Amino acid sequence: MATPSGAAAAPPAIRPQSQRGIIFPKETFDECFLDGEQKMPGSCKLLQDCPAALKQAMPQTCYFVKFDQYVCCASNSSQPDDDSQVAPTTLKPPVKRKSGKVCEEFNFFVASVVGGRLTKHREFPFMAALGWRSNFDQSIYYRCGGSLIAPNFVLTAAHCIDFGGQRPVIVRLGGDNLTVSTDAVPHDHRIRRIFIHPGYNENTAYNDIALLELEEHVPPSLRPVCLWQDAKLAKKDLIAVGYGQISFAGLSSSQLLKVDLQHISNDQCREYYSREQLPKGLAASQVCAGDLSGKADTCQGDSGGPLVMRLDDSTWYLVGITSLGQGCAIGPPSIYTRVSSYLDWIESIIWPQPEDQTVDPTFDLRISF
Known part of the structure; x- marks a missing residue:
């Protein structure tokens, strides 16, 4: 759409609630602001091209082009000292824990983008199925479940990590049926690293918790719990x-x-x-x-x-x-x-603070492919 001669510059991206998730981008496709007061200018870039946004739990979205997410990326002059300074996303009192804050941010984000409604075929968009590769062919067998809790992390039970000496290789997300194709298209993601709680003992059911880091971030349509x-x-x-x-x-x-x-x-x-x-x-x-x-x-x-x-x-x-x-x-x-009971351990891996020590994965599956 052409801008009429002498007209004012196009406003920032609009997120109308009535359009069921359609985000109308600005006409320049590049200018944006990182804050509500419009004091921190930035530019809209592909998520993978903005290192600062990749460090944020939920970066500020400009618009989508199919499944590609464009986010507001800070310019050098407006980049804050740390990545905790993001646009305000809620009017509720601040939550102390990082995982709680991310929950608040993501729920506001989803309400803005998709009207806050779960589709008929995705009542539980965070549900994950862990897949193992067959010893006889390339078939995938799903033996355990899990929960998407961040754009690239799935939480599951530690006892699910080892089946007959084999580890899961695939996480399926967004599918209501593991074998029948529906309009809720499942997303398969390879596992990058596995973190098992250090207190887990396979002979007991205590500390039965593990994290799976995915190779890539899931699309925004898959909503973490x-x-x-x-x-x-x-x-x-x-x-x-x-x-x-x-x-x-x-x-x-x-x-x-x-x-x-x-x-x-x-x-x-x-x-x-x-x-x-x-x-x-x-x-x-x-x-x-x-x-x-x-x-x-x-x-x-x-x-x-x-x-x-x-x-x-x-x-x-x-x-x-x-x-x-x-x-x-x-x-x-x-x-x-x-x-x-395990929020400290979970947050230290997914959203580590500068003072946190790096948690080494139990398995790094990048060498397996």
């Missing part, structure tokens, strides 16, 4: 999500499933598990959930998958990671790794 910040849970129903078995020792479901569960106190949960399974008893870093009526529960194939809670119409919070169970719908509740 927020991390629940408090040791106490809100009085809300919990939901377990996964592609697991729909009956004990049964076939896996290719369709993404969900089940409503209730939080069960650790004291009540202890009676279902022996000292052999939990030598130190049920720890504070674990959370128990299930349906004592036996009508519903997660199954063994849901290992590593999310236990989530929803406080409003749009925000999902990751409460737990499926860790230990005794079957499906037979009464005993399942045990989940309590995410809030």
